Amino acid sequence: MKLLVVEDDATTANYIARGLREEGHTVDLVASGRDALILATSGQYDVMVVDRMMPEVDGMTLVKTLRGAGNQTPALFLTSLGSVEDRIEGLTAGGDDYLVKPFAFGELSARVAALARRSPTIERDSVLEAGDLRMDLIRRRVTRGETEIDLLPREFAILEHLLRRKGRVQTRTMLLEAIWDISFDPMTNVVETHISRLRAKVDRPFEHELIKTVRGAGYRIDG
Amino acid sequence: MKGRIAALFRSMPVRLALALVALFTVVSLLSLGATYVFTQRSFEQAMRADLTQDIAGFRAAPSASALAQLVEAEARVTDPERMVLSYIAPNRRHYGNALIARDEDGYHILTDISDNPRITGEFMALTTSLHSGQLTIARNLAEINALRDVFLRILGLSLIPTVLIALSGGLFLARRSAGHVRTISGALDQLTGGKLDARVGSAKGWPTDLAAIGRKIDTMAAAQETSVTAIRQVSSDIAHDLKTPIQRVAVYLNDLSDRDGLDAPSQELLDKAKAELDGIVAVFHALLQIAQIETGSPKSGFTPLDLAELCATFCELYEPAAMDAGHSLTFQPAQTSLPKVVGDRGLLGQVLANLIENALRHTPGGSAVQIALTQTEGRIILSVADNGPGVPENERDLVLRRLYRMDRSRTTPGAGLGLSLVSSIAALHGAEVALTRIIHRGEGV
Numbered sequence: 327m328k329l330l331v332v333e334d335d336a337t338t339a340n341y342i343a344r345g346l347r348e349e350g351h352t353v354d355l356v357a358s359g360r361d362a363l364i365l366a367t368s369g370q371y372d373v374m375v376v377d378r379m380m381p382e383v384d385g386m387t388l389v390k391t392l393r394g395a396g397n398q399t400p401a402l403f404l405t406s407l408g409s410v411e412d413r414i415e416g417l418t419a420g421g422d423d424y425l426v427k428p429f430a431f432g433e434l435s436a437r438v439a440a441l442a443r444r445s446p447t448i449e450r451d452s453v454l455e456a457g458d459l460r461m462d463l464i465r466r467r468v469t470r471g472e473t474e475i476d477l478l479p480r481e482f483a484i485l486e487h488l489l490r491r492k493g494r495v496q497t498r499t500m501l502l503e504a505i506w507d508i509s510f511d512p513m514t515n516v517v518e519t520h521i522s523r524l525r526a527k528v529d530r531p532f533e534h535e536l537i538k539t540v541r542g543a544g545y546r547i548d549g
Numbered sequence: 550m551k552g553r554i555a556a557l558f559r560s561m562p563v564r565l566a567l568a569l570v571a572l573f574t575v576v577s578l579l580s581l582g583a584t585y586v587f588t589q590r591s592f593e594q595a596m597r598a599d600l601t602q603d604i605a606g607f608r609a610a611p612s613a614s615a616l617a618q619l620v621e622a623e624a625r626v627t628d629p630e631r632m633v634l635s636y637i638a639p640n641r642r643h644y645g646n647a648l649i650a651r652d653e654d655g656y657h658i659l660t661d662i663s664d665n666p667r668i669t670g671e672f673m674a675l676t677t678s679l680h681s682g683q684l685t686i687a688r689n690l691a692e693i694n695a696l697r698d699v700f701l702r703i704l705g706l707s708l709i710p711t712v713l714i715a716l717s718g719g720l721f722l723a724r725r726s727a728g729h730v731r732t733i734s735g736a737l738d739q740l741t742g743g744k745l746d747a748r749v750g751s752a753k754g755w756p757t758d759l760a761a762i763g764r765k766i767d768t769m770a771a772a773q774e775t776s777v778t779a780i781r782q783v784s785s786d787i788a789h790d791l792k793t794p795i796q797r798v799a800v801y802l803n804d805l806s807d808r809d810g811l812d813a814p815s816q817e818l819l820d821k822a823k824a825e826l827d828g829i830v831a832v833f834h835a836l837l838q839i840a841q842i843e844t845g846s847p848k849s850g851f852t853p854l855d856l857a858e859l860c861a862t863f864c865e866l867y868e869p870a871a872m873d874a875g876h877s878l879t880f881q882p883a884q885t886s887l888p889k890v891v892g893d894r895g896l897l898g899q900v901l902a903n904l905i906e907n908a909l910r911h912t913p914g915g916s917a918v919q920i921a922l923t924q925t926e927g928r929i930i931l932s933v934a935d936n937g938p939g940v941p942e943n944e945r946d947l948v949l950r951r952l953y954r955m956d957r958s959r960t961t962p963g964a965g966l967g968l969s970l971v972s973s974i975a976a977l978h979g980a981e982v983a984l985t986r987i988i989h990r991g992e993g994v
Contacts, residue, residue, distance in 0.1 A: 341803070516867055
């Protein structure tokens with residue numbers, strides 16, 4: 327993917343760019359909103375990562391201007407604040423997602439992948455499959471091979487969410503937002519405990535492990 | 550309507566009008582009363598002087614028979630209703646137009662007019678011995694008594710219009726100033742509700758005192774708005790200036806952990822540093838959030854929401870974690886369906902998360918934590934109760950303060966910001982936080 331990173335702090339910018347390049351993306355790095363405006367209007371980017379607070383043209387103004395000019399490149403805001411109000415402000419300015427500093431690279435990477443329009447589309451089938459796992463959304467049945475797996479509604483929802491985004495990492499906070507509609511990070515490892523319950527039913531009795539833990543990022547089911 | 554009228558009568562201008570009316574009435578009564586008393590006295594004196602003069606006229610008669618003749622002549626042209634002349638001569642004969650008699654009931658005036666032998670009324674009489682007889686002249690007091698009616702009429706004519714005018718004027722002013730007061734209190738409500746650009750905006754027609762108050766409030770509100778904006782700017786500056794180095798430290802620590810060949814002690818140090826950094830970030834976030842909420846964060850994220858659904862979601866979210874820690878977590882919904890409350894789902898969720906985490910963290914294993922919704926007297930009570938040790942009474946106010954930690958909690962993780970965040974979010978929603986130790990136990994919000 328072709329990505330634009332707009333961040334005025336060199337250390338953070340290099341860290342993001344390096345990580346994204348290691349994942350095989352092409353990354354253009356700029357340190358000011360003004361430079362970003364020129365690049366974004368000329369180049370075709372899949373996703374922009376934009377720091378909200380920058381000298382002169384800040385991230386909000388940048389995205390607002392681009393949206394006003396008809397540019398719809400998905401934008402992920404990086405912010406120092408992170409209040410609900412701040413979040414709403416960012417999203418109404420035309421941002422597509424929001425990440426509060428300091429963030430782990432895994433979180434950024436997973437969210438960038440989710441934003442990209444060129445990334446594999448979300449499965450819309452009524453039957454989802456991965457390996458020998460089969461999930462029938464209409465009859466609400468889950469099987470692995472010949473074995474039927476009994477899931478609670480929330481476990482079903484988590485599994486469905488991961489299966490629909492096969493091959494893509496879903497972080498704890500992404501799962502919290504998608505499954506529970508919660509946009510803050512609780513202190514307790516609540517998502518981990520739900521995943522481990524799901525694993526106890528979906529993975530533990532079987533030889534091949536489907537739900538993978540991606541260190542420092544989240545969970546993923548491969549195709 | 551009845552309540553509004555009652556409220557109107559409690560208002561300042563009506564009270565002032567009523568007080569003025571009362572004062573005016575008292576003063577009028579006193580002055581008219583005094584005038585009446587003086588006038589009456591002087592009339593009586595004049596009458597007494599007249600009587601003395603009348604007597605003096607009769608004194609000029611040289612003998613008893615001449616006096617009798619004089620009295621008779623005078624009596625013929627005098628109405629006994631107005632003036633009574635009576636002379637009892639030394640031979641006990643009576644001359645005059647009426648006879649003054651006395652029985653056990655008092656004095657009576659008797660005339661020889663057959664159809665009205667007895668005259669009623671108040672008379673002032675002067676009597677004297679003259680030529681061995683008894684001369685009595687009495688004048689009717691009716692004229693003086695009529696004064697009372699005249700004065701009462703004057704009183705009525707002057708008082709009633711004044712009272713009516715003062716009262717209706719007071720009511721008119723009260724209604725007008727009630728409007729102004731409503732405007733002022735409306736602006737104050739908005740200001741307390743976090744709408745910092747609300748102003749009274751007193752117009753030209755306002756009375757000067759209320760307009761002055763309105764202007765003062767507006768000045769105060771403007772100053773508050775400026776300082777809140779400044780605080781917000783400062784906190785966002787601080788956030789930016791501190792978050793950037795924190796982010797860098799996180800980057801360096803990540804780079805370090807990506808290196809191969811780290812020995813176990815170094816790895817352990819690295820993990821500790823990362824954990825500390827997470828702690829710093831958590832405290833920083835919480836402080837920033839409390840500051841933003843307490844400087845009158847606008848209620849932009851407020852929507853009607855179903856508390857029961859929110860409680861159920863959080864109970865379900867935390868249930869596995871609670872179970873892993875050896876606790877039980879249950880949700881007891883209200884018996885009847887509750888009305889929706891207006892609030893910020895994210896913030897109220899944080900309240901629940903904080904209370905649940907608090908309960909899980911500060912109770913021994915095997916404790917039961919119950920989230921409950923109840924409705925009493927129109928108030929919705931959301932409680933998170935546990936059967937743990939609870940918060941001692943003398944520390945209940947303290948635990949709501951920023952960074953306060955109870956001695957026995959020093960060893961458990963946390964920065965002492967959870968409950969102060971809860972209390973500031975509750976304040977933003979106009980809710981109360983109460984820590985109680987009743988049948989339900991634990992914290993009730």
